Amino acid sequence: MxxxxxxxxIDLLRSKWMMGYGIVFFCLTSTILYLIGDFKQVIISMMYLVLYLIPLLSVILGIMYGYxxxxxxxxxxxxxxxxxxxxxxxxxxxxxVLIIYFLIGMGIPFLIAGVLHSTSADAFAFLLIAGIVLCFIFSGIALWVVFGFDHKLLGLGMGLLIWLGMAVLYDVFFLIAVIAYQDYPLEIFAIVASMLNPVDLSRILLIAHLDLSALLGYTGAVIKSFFGTNGGLIWICAGYLIWLIIPVWRYMHxxxxxxx
Amino acid sequence: MIEIKNLSKAYKKRKVLHHIDATISNPGIYAVLGPNGSGKTTLMKICMGLVLPDEGDVYIYRESVRASIQYRRMVSYLPQIARFPDNLKVKELLQLTEHLRGKAQRKEMLMELLDLDPYMDQLFRNLSGGTQQKVNLVTCLMYDVPLYLLDEPTAALDPVTQIRLKEFIQHERERGKMVVLTTHVPHLVQAIADEIFFLLYGDIYFHGSVEQLIGAYQANDVEEAIARLLMYEQEKVKI
Incomplete structure (x- = not known):
């Protein structure tokens, strides 16, 4: 092995697509850092990039490499x-390789800007952790799709559908469910539903540990009270572990x- | 030594191999022939554990290909299409091969024979189709093993390299090796094959020497014999 x-x-490190992935992150991070300046706000903006872009690019590049x-x-x-x-x-x-280009692309601009000497160093570390775990999870999903679908276009379509489902549609359905059942207590449902989606799980990890919960009102308070504690962190790790194992287990099978 | 026992394989509803039995035990060159889709490549891949049979098994040097991977140390396989990681250099591909199965005995000799030395530092994706096939050949033939499984070895090669390869294979036979190859080039079969296995309709339709094939269809050469065999079968289907 x-x-x-x-x-x-070595093969992947030399791939132009992978280099492009690193450059995209480098350019976006540098631009946001230059335009906003304040680490806390930059990290919040980068959170959305990590949550949406890493799953998308990991799936696309993983599927291309898999075929x-x-x-x-x-x-x-x-x-x-x-x-x-x-x-x-x-x-x-x-x-x-996805992780290395992510760390280079996002890490270097932050390090040059001096994030380690700011009060946002912890938040930056959580951002990196969420990105790394998402790379592992979506690489597994990409390879699972590649070996599950013989037709390349079908595989790519399925990969994009999975991304769309997890990053966008899941939240839409989640929101519809919350609105439809707003008269009932939904805390446990919200917590469980969030754990069933790795993108949501990462969002919760970041919201609970980036001091963003105050921005989200009641939802933020629920998230902070449950996931912001050590016990909550263990739940997040357990959710991540399940999401790390299932795609790789299916791919290996x-x-x-x-x-x- | 290869023993094929009651081997069957179907891709969804299409039966490719249907209860095949065969044994190859003596050194020599064995040509596996047949029209497109007759199961030649599938048979080779089953021998290497790449395709899993539905029924039956293949034993190579008495080891089941379903259960073992150690027999692969005694076999060198040439895939039909020369594909390797795009971003590795030729020398890195050869290093990877050596890491996977140990030190090669005749790498330099083959590099020289196939004129590959100038390409050692080039990325695989930048090579021409013919040169990619030469790399494919080197990764397979650089091991001094008792059995070679070559799937279309002459594909994409220039005439000079084809002749060199033919001589190399004949030399291996003289050294007591077993070479099983698939090809669509009749004159290669006529020139070097000791025995022919002709696959048709999922079965071994003909098994015998080149002379027996030519004699059975009253042809002048292998090409004509194969054409007559296939035309005869088409006529039978029409009737």
Whole structure:
């Protein structure tokens, strides 16, 4: 697995698409930092980029890379290596390269601007953690889709649909449900529903730890009171863990039985 | 040694291989022929554990391809299409191969034979189709193993390289190796094959030497024999 990871990593690090992903983050972060200046507000703006852009780009780039792997995977698997090691190696190389370009693209402008010497250093760390976990989760989802759908366009469409569902439609339905049942106590429903979506989970992690809850009124107060505590953090970690395991488990399961 | 026992494979409803049995135990060059979609590549891929059979099994040097991966140390496989990670250099691809299956015994010799030295520092995606196929050949043939499975080895090669490859394969036979290849080039089969397996309708339709195939269809060469075999079958289907 180590060698697959190593060479997959080199291959991806040189990919122009991946470099573009890093440059996009670098340009957006630098521009927002230059225009706004105040770290707290910049981090709030970056939160939306992390929540929407990382899942979207991880899915698209992951799917593109996955279909590339499919073209030469027969050659790799014809060597005395187990499928499990090969596919885990490719998953890790994809996730790690996405994370590295994210850290370079977003981290360097913040570091140059001196975020570590400001009062927003903790908030910045939470932003990075949310981004890293989303990279891992959506890389797994991308590879699961790639090996679940033989047709490339269908796979890409499915990936975009999953992103749209998690990043946009889920919130719409959530909101409709909250409005429809506003006469009932919805705290537990809101907490559970948020944990079923990794994008919402990340949003909650950031809202609860970026001192944004005050901006969100009653919802913010509920989030802060439940997820802002250590117990809440454990729930968030548990939710993340489930979302880290399910796509990778499905991807590993599909590839263990698939014809190449 | 390859033993194919009661092997069946279907892709959804399309039966590709249907209860096939065969054994290859002696050194030599074995050509697996058949029209497009007859199951040649599927058979090769099953031998390498890339495609999982629906029924039956293949044993390579007495190891089941379903259960083991260690037999692959004794087999070198050439995929039909030369595809590798786009952003790796040729030398890195060869290094990756060596990391996956150990030190190659004749890398330099093959690099020279196939004129690949000038391309060592180039990214794979920048190579021409023919040069990509040469890289494919080197990653396969640089291992001194008893069994080679070559899926369309001459595809995209220039005539000079085809001749060199043909001589190399014949030399391997003389060294006691077993070479199983699929091809659509009849004159290659006529020149080097010891035995032919002709796949049709999911079965081994013909198995015998080149001479037996030519004799059975009263043809002048392998190309004509194959054409007559297929025309005869088409006529039978019409009737």
């Amino acid at each position: 180590r060698k697959i990871l190593q060479y997959g990593f 590339q792997i499919r073209e030469y995977i027969a050659w790799v698997l014809s060597h005395p290596v187990s499928r499990k090691n090969v596919f885990m190696g490719y998953y890790l190389s994809l996730s790690l 599909i590839t263990s039985k698939k014809d190449f």
